[in-house]
Amino acid sequence: MSNTSENPNPSSSSAKMTLKTSDNELFEVEEAVAMKFCTVKQYFEDEKDSDVAARGSTTVIPLPNVHSAVLTMLISYGKKLPQSNAVADNHEEEETKKKERKKYEQGLLKNLMPGELLDLISAANYLDFKEGLEFFNQALADHIQNKSVEYVRKFFGIKNDYEPHEEEKYREEYAWAFEGIECWLIGELKQFMAKTKTLDIAGTLLGIKPALIVASFSVRGLNSLDSNILKPEMIAPGENILAAWINAIGPTGLDSNT
Amino acid sequence: MMPYIPQELITEILARLPVKSLVRFLCVCKEWYALITDTDFIKLHLKSSIETNRDRTLILNEDEFSPPLRYFSAVQFSKDNQFRKTFEIYKPLQNWVISDYCDGLVCLHKGYEKLEVAIWNPLVRKYRKLPIEPIEEPSCFSSAIRFSHLAFGHDPRNDDYKVLRVTEFYMADSMEFEVKVYSMRSNSWKKIDEQWPNKEICCQKLLALNGDVYWLAADRVVQDLESILAFNLATETLRLYETPVPPDDDQFTCLDVLGGFLCYIVNDYLNSDVYLMKKNGVESSWTQIFKIKQHVVCRDFEYFRTLMFSTNGKKVLLEEHQECGHTNLIWYDIEKKRCYRVKNRSFPYVFMVATCIGSLLLLDGDNVIDPRQKKNKGKRKR
Numbered sequence: 001m002s003n004t005s006e007n008p009n010p011s012s013s014s015a016k017m018t019l020k021t022s023d024n025e026l027f028e029v030e031e032a033v034a035m036k037f038c039t040v041k042q043y044f045e046d047e048k049d050s051d052v053a054a055r056g057s058t059t060v061i062p063l064p065n066v067h068s069a070v071l072t073m074l075i076s077y078g079k080k081l082p083q084s085n086a087v088a089d090n091h092e093e094e095e096t097k098k099k100e101r102k103k104y105e106q107g108l109l110k111n112l113m114p115g116e117l118l119d120l121i122s123a124a125n126y127l128d129f130k131e132g133l134e135f136f137n138q139a140l141a142d143h144i145q146n147k148s149v150e151y152v153r154k155f156f157g158i159k160n161d162y163e164p165h166e167e168e169k170y171r172e173e174y175a176w177a178f179e180g181i182e183c184w185l186i187g188e189l190k191q192f193m194a195k196t197k198t199l200d201i202a203g204t205l206l207g208i209k210p211a212l213i214v215a216s217f218s219v220r221g222l223n224s225l226d227s228n229i230l231k232p233e234m235i236a237p238g239e240n241i242l243a244a245w246i247n248a249i250g251p252t253g254l255d256s257n258t
Numbered sequence: 259m260m261p262y263i264p265q266e267l268i269t270e271i272l273a274r275l276p277v278k279s280l281v282r283f284l285c286v287c288k289e290w291y292a293l294i295t296d297t298d299f300i301k302l303h304l305k306s307s308i309e310t311n312r313d314r315t316l317i318l319n320e321d322e323f324s325p326p327l328r329y330f331s332a333v334q335f336s337k338d339n340q341f342r343k344t345f346e347i348y349k350p351l352q353n354w355v356i357s358d359y360c361d362g363l364v365c366l367h368k369g370y371e372k373l374e375v376a377i378w379n380p381l382v383r384k385y386r387k388l389p390i391e392p393i394e395e396p397s398c399f400s401s402a403i404r405f406s407h408l409a410f411g412h413d414p415r416n417d418d419y420k421v422l423r424v425t426e427f428y429m430a431d432s433m434e435f436e437v438k439v440y441s442m443r444s445n446s447w448k449k450i451d452e453q454w455p456n457k458e459i460c461c462q463k464l465l466a467l468n469g470d471v472y473w474l475a476a477d478r479v480v481q482d483l484e485s486i487l488a489f490n491l492a493t494e495t496l497r498l499y500e501t502p503v504p505p506d507d508d509q510f511t512c513l514d515v516l517g518g519f520l521c522y523i524v525n526d527y528l529n530s531d532v533y534l535m536k537k538n539g540v541e542s543s544w545t546q547i548f549k550i551k552q553h554v555v556c557r558d559f560e561y562f563r564t565l566m567f568s569t570n571g572k573k574v575l576l577e578e579h580q581e582c583g584h585t586n587l588i589w590y591d592i593e594k595k596r597c598y599r600v601k602n603r604s605f606p607y608v609f610m611v612a613t614c615i616g617s618l619l620l621l622d623g624d625n626v627i628d629p630r631q632k633k634n635k636g637k638r639k640r
Contacts, residue, residue, distance in 0.1 A: 121271075122261035137267070141274035149286050156263065158287050170285040173625065176383060177282040 017044065018060045025068035026060070033078040038128035063127070070116075070123045073108075074132055080104050081131055109139055114155065117143065146182050215239055269293060273303045276313050277381045277616045300618045301417075304361060311335065311569065313381055313616025316587075317347065317364070318609035319356045326353055331606055332380070339568045339589075344604040348628035350378050350385040356610070358410035360466055362617025365410035365421060372406040375421055377442070377623075380614055384623035388440055391447040393425050396434040402427040407459055407473070411466020415492035418443045419619075422471050422489065426459060433458065433478065439494065450494055457487065466491075467515050468538055474501075474513050484511065486522075502533040502544035516564040516574070525561050528552055532564065548574070548592045562588075565611055577611050585609050 015031040019040065035041045043061050063071065080101050112120075117140050124132040144152055153160055160167070171178060214220070214232065223229035272280065272294065280303070284291050293299055307313060314335040320327060329346035336342060354366040354376065362381065368374040371393060378385035393406070406425040413420050421440040426433060437450040457475035464473045470488045477483040486499040502522055505511045514521040520535040522544070530550045537543035552559065563577040565587075572593060578586045585608050587600040 118261050118263065121267060122263060125264070125267055133267075133270075137271050138274055141271050144271075145275055145279050149282060152283060152286050156268075158290075160286070161288050162285060167285050174281050174284070176628070177278050181282070 019071065020060050020062045021066050021068040021071050022064050023068050025071075027068070027071055027075065029075055030079075033075060036078045036081065036129055036131065037074075038130070040127065042128075065126045066123045067119070070119050073116075073120060074123060074127070074129060077108065077132055077135070078129070105135065112139075114140075114143055118155075146180075148178075148181050151182075212237055265293070269299060269302070273299065273306050274310075277618060280618060281382060281621075294618065295621060300621075304615070304617045304619070307362070307616035311615075313362075313614070315381065315614040316565075317356070317359075317380065317612040317614060318344075318606055319612050320606050321608050321610065328352060330380075331604065331609075333602070333605075339573075341600060341602060344602060347380050348383075348626060348630070350383075350626040351376055351387075356612045357408040358463065358466065359612040359614065360411050360419065361619070362615045363410070363419065363619055364612055364614065365408060367408055370406075371404070371425075372408050372423060375408065375423075375440070377410070377419070377421075377620065378626070379617060379620040379623070381616060382618060382621060383626040383628075384620045385626055386620060386623040388421065389445070389447065391423070391438055391440070394436055394449070396427060396436065399427045399429060399434055402429045402434070404428070407464050409464035409466045409471040409473075411471060411491060412469065413491040414469045416441075416443070418491075420491045422464065422466075422491070424459065424464070437489075439491070452495060455487070455496065455498070457485065460484070461511075461513055465513055465515055465520070467518070467520060470497075470538075472513055472520055474511060482507065486513065486520075499535075499541050502535075502546070503531070510561055512561060512563070514564045517567045517571075521564050523562070523564065530562065548590070550590060551595075563611070565613065579608075583608050587611075 016028045017031055017034045017040070019027045019029055019034065021027065035044075040061055040063075044059070047059050066074075082097065117136060120136045121133065121140060123129075124136055144155065147155075152158070162170075214235065218235070219231050221231050223231060223233060268290075272283070272290075275283075280294050284294055316333050316335065318331040318333070320330075327349075329348055331344050332347045333344045334342045351366060351368070354368045354374075356364055357367045357372070357375075358365045362379060364378045364380060366376045366378055366385075373390055373392065375388040376385055377388065393404070395402075395404075404425055404427045406423055409422040409424075411420060411422070412418075419442040423438045423440075425436040427435070433456065435454040437452070437454065438447050439450060440447045455475070456478050458478060459473050460476040461474040464471050466472075469492055470490050472486055472488050475485055475487045477485070482504070484501055484505060486501060488497045488499060489495070490497070501511070503524060505524055506526070508526060510525045512523050512525075514523060516532075516534060519538065522533040522535070524531045524533075529552060531546055532548050532550070533544050534547045535541075535543055536545050560579050560581045562579060565575040565577055567574055568589070573589045573591050576588045576590055578588050580586070585606075587602075587605070589598040589600065590596075591598070
């Protein structure tokens with residue numbers, strides 16, 4: 001899926017550059033936006049100096065460390081930044097643009113999974129995209145600010161190299177710093193619930209090994225409404241799954257519930 | 259697959275965090291501990307705190323006439339100039355008083371003579387007591403009245419935090435000074451032998467700014483002549499500045515710091531003029547930045563202190579002291595020439611403000627143990 005960029009401002013430069021991502025997607029980007037990626041700018045300027053004859057054809061700049069999904073987001077952020085070649089706006093227009101940008105930034109962060117932030121930062125660093133790096137670094141700092149130590153370790157993939165008694169010592173000494181922080185599990189739950197999931201019909205999958213066996217106690221036979229459908233209509237792997245039930249007694253009244 | 263984040267980026271991200279988060283993340287792993295406690299990182303973080311006004315906390319220091327409390331009231335300041343809820347900070351040393359503050363560190367002292375001094379980082383909850391340095395009385399001044407002043411500031415040339423103690427000795431016609439400087443790097447006091455001019459310190463406090471300590475001094479001979487003296491913490495020499503305007507007898511002047519500049523305030527019954535030395539060290543750069551008419555603020559205000567500019571620079575936060583003793587925090591809009599009082603019932607009746615900013619200095623100090631904290635130890639939540 002290649003992304004063709006629109007040309008919203010007729011007065012801006014219509015020169016375009018082509019960027020190729022790690023998954024071989026091609027992106028056509030306006031020069032003004034692409035120049036914000038200093039790595040691209042450097043590459044372009046090096047190319048300019050080297051071969052003047054080949055200037056007629058569009059150079060494809062390879063970005064082997066950047067995935068297309070990440071580049072899409074970086075480009076759309078880059079477009080929202082004040083363009084260096086734009087005509088200077090008066091104070092009011094500047095204020096409106098600032099507000100728009102802030103609104104866009106908030107919307108962007110809302111829909112972003114924290115894991116994606118790391119990809120964006122890594123890519124922005126590789127591309128030397130200063131404004132993007134600044135923004136996403138701040139977003140990540142804001143995200144981890146109130147998180148627990150366990151969350152941070154998991155997030156960055158850091159191994160805890162402290163002995164248990166050493167860590168306990170820190171937690172006691174700085175107990176006040178561990179108060180009022182977001183519990184790790186709640187944080188994960190929040191993220192999970194923020195995204196809605198949809199089920200796609202995958203169809204019949206053949207050749208899966210090992211073949212799953214339906215448990216002996218699960219119901220079999222034909223569906224009473226439509227004999228083309230075999231029971232069980234919906235099934236998931238696993239036995240003895242613990243589900244939630246109220247305190248003293250489960251729904252069936254048996255000692256164990258399945 | 260976890261993308262590789264180079265250490266410089268981790269440093270960049272961590273430098274944007276408030277102090278509480280960083281203290282907690284000390285135990286993420288040993289690499290992060292080394293990163294956070296590194297002196298260059300601490301400097302970077304402090305710079306970023308100052309630029310973004312992060313963790314800016316106002317400590318409301320009650321005056322010496324109030325009954326001593328075990329906690330300071332404090333209030334944090336958010337980026338959009340809003341005051342958050344007041345909270346309490348446990349005093350590291352009971353019955354000690356705040357003398358000065360700089361870069362997130364607060365200097366405390368005990369006693370009239372200010373022999374016992376300590377430095378405290380309230381946001382990190384660590385403090386350090388300074389070695390006690392006696393006051394050496396000059397000869398022939400055994401029955402003199404003496405008064406000590408303290409100032410605490412940063413010496414950028416040596417990247418050191420220093421405490422300046424000036425003790426004045428008064429006899430009938432003459433006066434003498436004893437001047438000593440403490441350096442945090444060397445953890446020791448040093449006596450300054452430079453000849454001190456014959457001028458009395460005539461303001462409440464000494465102010466440290468950009469490596470110099472400033473105060474108002476009145477000439478003992480020529481009564482109305484007031485000057486500003488500046489002691490440089492690096493070169494340890496004195497310099498004299500003229501005040502922007504010569505004050506009259508019935509005017510009450512004070513020196514303050516505002517927005518990183520030296521500020522001179524002239525109060526009389528009708529107006530208060532505020533001057534800023536726009537270029538540090540350049541006398542000719544004194545500029546009057548605003549004039550407050552008394553009736554705009556309140557009828558019986560005695561004097562005010564300038565605390566800080568708002569983020570957009572259009573308003574100034576003032577600490578207003580009224581004749582009846584009550585203290586208020588007021589936002590003064592320079593263009594509109596109007597005042598907005600900060601309403602907060604939990605502020606103490608009388609206070610002086612000490613400003614803190616997020617800083618990781620003094621992490622190796624002694625712990626401040628809040629007795630209330632100990633009670634909560636049992637209910638640790640995971």
